[in-house]
Amino acid sequence: MPATGEPANIESFYKFKDDVSDPKLFETWKPKIQAYRDALDKNTLTEYRVPESDIPSDLDDKIFNTVEFLSATKALTDKEKEITSTSASDLTAKIASKEYSSVDVLKAFAHRAVILQQFTNFAMDFFIHEGLKRAEELDAYLAKEGKTVGPLHGLPISLKEQIGYAGKITNGGWVAWLDNIPKEDATTIKTLRKLGATFFVRTNQPQSLMHLDSNNNIIGRSRNPYNSLLTPGGSSGGEGACVAGRGSAIGVGTDIGGSIRSPAAFSGCYGLRPTSRRISCLGGVSSGKGQESVVAVAGPITNSVADINLFMKSYINEGKPWDDDPWCIPVLWREVPEPSPKDVTVAILYDDGLVKPHPPIARGLEFVESKLKAAGVNVVKFDPLDIQEAFDIVNEMYSCDGNHAQKEMIRPSGEPLLPMTKWALSFGNGDKMYNVTENRELNYRRDALRKKYLDYFTKEKVDFIISPTYVGCAPASINDGVAGPFYWGYTTLFNILDLPTLVFPTGLKQDPKVDVKDTTYTPRSALDKIEQDKYIPELFEGAPICFQLSARRYFDEEVVAFGKVIENIIN
Amino acid sequence: MPATGEPANIESFYKFKDDVSDPKLFETWKPKIQAYRDALDKNTLTEYRVPESDIPSDLDDKIFNTVEFLSATKALTDKEKEITSTSASDLTAKIASKEYSSVDVLKAFAHRAVILQQFTNFAMDFFIHEGLKRAEELDAYLAKEGKTVGPLHGLPISLKEQIGYAGKITNGGWVAWLDNIPKEDATTIKTLRKLGATFFVRTNQPQSLMHLDSNNNIIGRSRNPYNSLLTPGGSSGGEGACVAGRGSAIGVGTDIGGSIRSPAAFSGCYGLRPTSRRISCLGGVSSGKGQESVVAVAGPITNSVADINLFMKSYINEGKPWDDDPWCIPVLWREVPEPSPKDVTVAILYDDGLVKPHPPIARGLEFVESKLKAAGVNVVKFDPLDIQEAFDIVNEMYSCDGNHAQKEMIRPSGEPLLPMTKWALSFGNGDKMYNVTENRELNYRRDALRKKYLDYFTKEKVDFIISPTYVGCAPASINDGVAGPFYWGYTTLFNILDLPTLVFPTGLKQDPKVDVKDTTYTPRSALDKIEQDKYIPELFEGAPICFQLSARRYFDEEVVAFGKVIENIIN
Structure with a gap:
């Protein structure tokens, strides 16, 4: 197994004492896990697979690029490659004009997704026959009525597994939830179905939903489609792999700490973490019931900014999720024209002062800066603003119930804790249960922080902040993910x-060869050291370099509009 | 003192054991309270007052109607009466066209407000000279520039005292906060000032801000302008009295349990509790820092629906509070046309099943029903939907920090607890400090409740719910408010x-004579008995009868548009 730079004495960082795993109890769950895996295997349709001989036996020992394989393979027809390489925006147009049928589109994506699965293990649940039946109905509707059922008619959308799907196991990555079969679809599924989307695959996620990788005790880890040793990110990592591998036209993930953005960045996609209350989270499995100090949001992962816009505009303006989920605000998606680069001020965060980005990230930011400047954008440096405070608050918020909810999700199965779960349960004060007053104090500190950032935007007249999505490119997920994303x-x-x-x-x-290690750097902290030690240049070969673009709260439309400008500038 | 039907053995209801009041300590604060009262007295300009001989000495023993007095008195000129009787919408037009000057308008309201103060004690803070100076500046600006500074140019707006005002004591009704002088204005004050509003008075509120009356240890209780024995409501009760007495053109209150609506209803005004995040609450004094299970909102109290619309539209669309307060959502106030009555379905809640409304409320609802039906509105009965659950959740939320925040506001002064404060501190589980998990469970129950109500609106195709604002008309506030609003x-x-x-x-x-007591009714509970015992018909003579009109979350504009229809139907 290749070196991953995993930290020594990681146990010394654990603040989590109360380990609710129970090997004996877990033993009794193994048949149920096996049955789940068997079903997944069975539903990964044999007729869509490549021969086992095509798959290297050393995927976990040697870098393998599945994206290149999928481009080259003859197992997919040219037509299937054409369809799966078409943007969601173009696909919906071509389906509406009957150039493609919904069935052809679904088949092409399902075929590609099955092969992608053979290499990356990105999926938890395939139901291709169901998807095809739905696609047939959509084709019949279009033929008969002469119109689509909605703006996403015939578009294959992949779903993070935690999103509750009526009649299907929805486990969220927890073994004990293999018994959970929702009676009702989550609002997001109802909404997308109403808009005409087709479903055939649900995707992998980590135990606890609180890793930035996708590894669990049910189906194991997913592999990055660009480099099989690395993670496709998490917690919506199956989505990142799926969309990057073009196993679906659009993916839907959720994000409470980076769970849309890490997968998008690690797998080289676009991904939007919308402001809260725009895309529904109602009806999912998570440990976050009633937690509103730092809320989860749902959002799209795509291969273009236009597709982000398609998803947001369709979902909000025609989906009207507020008719089903009272948490969603009835605010339409605004049409915002692409700004002229010279009218835009962008502040770039090169280093947050706590953990220094790896060489490829530093190089990437210089590249972005030079491209933006050349296009006429006013680029300024963003000096870290209360980063330690932000980091402290959010980490305390994650664990301020003393990890009670997590423990109650894990306890019934006694499943062993993966390294990144132990890390997540050590955030903040670990097992310490806060009282209401202490929780409110955190909220109040959060609100003061938000005010500071708002004042920065308004007083400095900054429109956007560009920042690293993570310290580095996708880290390794081999060896139980012990060298995963810590910071x-x-x-x-x-x-x-x-x-x-x-x-x-x-x-x-x-x-x-380019992104060589800076051997003279002295880490600022133990946490910084953990992250720096992981930078082994040859491990990361081919890993995508991506960044975040942020704006003021509820300026989602402006982010997407300027994202389109950046896409044009960079390409 | 007249009978008020105060409950016997009210102590048996108290769940609040930890009384932080301290008579000795409080004694040391009395000079500061006296200084505050002296300043208020001094700033209640002598030249604007009516002679003491005009004021009955038995205001607390016999019903006195200040509204009638103000209409009849010769102390106000006809011009002053004309100005103060003009709607805010018309006033802004007349100031803009120079028919009235800002100074004339401010003087008229200030004059009327001073007299109103002599009878009702609605104000905590007058600063009329400052207001006049500002009005002069506005007049000069208009004369020079030929345009107004904003849509509220010259409009005298009264402010609940808790809203932080730079350079002025902002006590929120707590004695210990007589030392608090904010350096910066609250967002709402900044916003209204930017729009052209003038300020000259800040209004009374109860100790703890958690009574539906306005009584505190600083300046005592306010009186209802229609009936001096009754409360003008609370916690924004000073605002209710002020607007009903036309001491300001528009009032601004806040509401976490009825604190805009109770004053509006008890004093016969219009009052809007907007959906959260539309009007800023940043910069006020309260016990709610970081509490977001049931959030406070700010909103207007007015004498017409058009004025509610003027406030909301100006504040949001031109005030853009989200540039200063990150909690506010940048969503414009929509222009919603008045619906045709026949296109509207209204569900009326006649009785919530827990505490039965008093006879005048029952009569009022029948009146509203008949008026709406005659106008063609589809009226249905709203069957109580999980009222007990809603009541339990919200009461637990109010006290789930074991009243920690309240105690820390009261403790430094040792001020005695007023009866209604003791009642408020006994909500839910009183002194019990919840942990984070217990708080989240409450939030989760709240969200389930919201979902049920949303489904009711959408599945039953109901547009609005009309309901009582309280069990009865304004209750008595004499005798320390021991017969105040309990339910x-x-x-x-x-x-x-x-x-x-x-x-x-x-x-x-x-x-x-009309609203006679139903002596055959058997109360459903101890709480119901408390409220029924308070119904002594002759006590309430002349008290206004008002109701609530509610719609779906963020359908504020629809509520206001249909409110206008109701206003037309009723008049």
């Missing part, structure tokens, strides 16, 4: 602030 | 649901 500060900043944040790819990839 | 369930329902709710007057008043 979340670059993404959690925008959760605690609740700012709309778009991840965009630069097109750049890590290159061991 | 909050009719207003708190819409706080826990966060539904936009407009209070509207029917024009009806309580009439002891």
Whole structure:
């Protein structure tokens, strides 16, 4: 197994004492896990697979690029490649004009997704026959009525598994939830179905939903489609792999600490963490019931900014999720024209002062800066603003119920805790249960922080902040993910602030020859050391380099509009 | 002193054991209280007052109607009466066209407000000279520039005292906060000033801000302008009295349990509790820092629906509070046309099943029903939906910090607890400090309740709910307010649901001869008995009868548009 730079003595960082795992109890759950895996295997349709001989046996020992394989393979027809390489925006137009049928589109994506699964293990649940039946109905409707059922007619959308799906196991990555079969679809599924979307695959996520990787005790880890040793991110990591591998036209993830943005960034996609209350989270499995200090949001992962816009506009303006979920605000998605670069001021965060970004990230930011400047954008440096405070608050918020909810999700199965779960349960004060007054104090500190950032935007006349999505490119997920993503500060900043944040790819990839290690750097802290030790240049070969674009709260439309400008500038 | 039907053995209801009052300590604060009262007295300009001989000495023993006095008195000129009787919407037009000057308008309201103060004690803070100076500046600006500074140019707006005002004591009704002088204005004050409003008076509120009356240890109780024995409501009760007495053109209150609606209803005004996050609460004094299970909102109290609309539209669309307060959502106030009555379905809640409304409220609802039906509105009965659950959740939320925040506001002064404060501190589980998990469970129950109500609106195709604002008309506030408003369930329902709710007057008043007591009724509970015992018909003579109009979350504009229809139907 290749070196991953995993931290020594990681146990010394654990603040989590109360380990509710129970090997004996877990033993009794193994048949249920096996049955789940068997069903997944059975539903990964044999007729869509490539021969086992095509799959390297050393995927976990040697870098393998599944994206390249999928481009080259003859197992997919040219037509299937054409369809799966078409943007969601173009696909919906071509389906509406009958150039493609919904069935052809679903088949092409399902075929590609099955092969992608063979290499990356991104999926938890396939139901291709159901998807095809729905696609047939959509085709019949269009033929008969001469119109689509909605703006996403025939579009195959993948779903993070935690989103409650009526009649299907919805486990959220917890073994004990293999018994959970919702009676009703989540609002997001109802909404997308109403708009004409087709479903055939639900995707992988980590135990606890609180890793920035996707590894659990049910189906194990997913692999990054660009580099099989690395994680596709998390917690919506299956979505990142799926969309990057073009196993679906659009993916839907959720994000409470980076769970849309890490997958998008690690797998080289676009991903939007919208401001809260725009896309529904009602009806999912999570440990966050009633927690509103730092709230989860749902949002799209795509291969273009136009597709982010398609999803948001359709979901909100025609989906009207507020008719089903009282948490969603009835505010339409605004048409915001692309701004002229010279009218825009962007502040770039090169280093948050706590954990220094790895060489490929530093290179990527210089690239973005030079591209933006060349296009006429006013670029300024964003000096870290209360980063330690933001990091402290959000980490305390994650664990301020003394991890009670997490423990109650894990306890019934006694499943063993994965390394990244132990890390997540050590956030803040670990097992300490806060009282209401202590929780309110955190909220109050959060609100003071939000005020500071708002004043920064308004007083400095800054329109957008660009920042690293993580310290580095996707880290390794082999060896139980012990060298996974430890430092979340670059993404959690925008959760605690609740700012709309778009991840965009630069097109750049890590290159061991260019992105050499700075051996003279002295880490600022133990946490910084953990992250720096993981930078082993040859491990990351081919990993995408992506960044975050953030704006003021509820300026989601502006983020997407300027994201389109950046996409044009970079390409 | 007249009989008020105060409950016997009220102590048996108290769940609040930890009384932080301290008579010795309080003694040391009395000079500061006296200084505050002296300043108030001094700033209640002598030249604007009526002679003491005009004021009955038995205001607390015999019903006195200040509204009638103000209409009849010769102390106000006809011009002053004309100005103060003009709607805010018309006033801004007349100031803009120079028919009235800002100075004339301010003087008229200040004059009337001073007299109103002599009878009702509605104000905590007058600063008329400052207001006049500002009005002069506005007049000069208009003369020079030929345009107004904003849509509220020259409009005298009264402010609940808790709203932080730079350079002025902001006590929120707590004695210990007589030392608090904010350096910066609250967002709402900044916003209204930017729009052209003038300020000259800040208004009374109860100790703890958690009574539906306005009584405190600083300046004592305010009197209802229609009936001096009764309360003008609370906690924004000073505002209710002020607007009803036309001491200001518009009042600004806040509401976490009925604190805008009770004053509006008890004093016969219009009052809007907007959905959360539309009007800023940043910069006020309260016990609610970081509490977000049931959030406070700010909103207007007025004499017409058009004025509610003027305030909301100006404040939001031109004030843009989200540039200063990150909690506010940047969503414009929509222009919603008045619906045709025949297109509207209204569900009326006649009785919530817990505490039965008094005879004048029952009569008022029948009146409203018949008026709406005659106009073609589809009226249905609203069967109580989980009222007990709503009542339980909200009451637990109020006290789930074990009243910690309240105690820390009271403790430094040792001020004695007023009866209604003891009642408020006994909500839910009183002194019990909840932990984070217990708080989240409450939030989760709240969200389930919101979902039920949303489904009711959408599935039953109901546009609006009309309901009592309280069990009865304004209750008595004499005798320390021991017969005050105990049951909050009719207003708190819409706080826990966060539904936009407009209070509207029917024009009806309580009439002891018509609204006779039903002596055959057997109370459903001890709480019901407390409220029924208080119904002594002759006590309430002349008290206004008002109701609440609620719609779906963020349908504030629809509530106001249909409120206008109701206003037209009733008049």
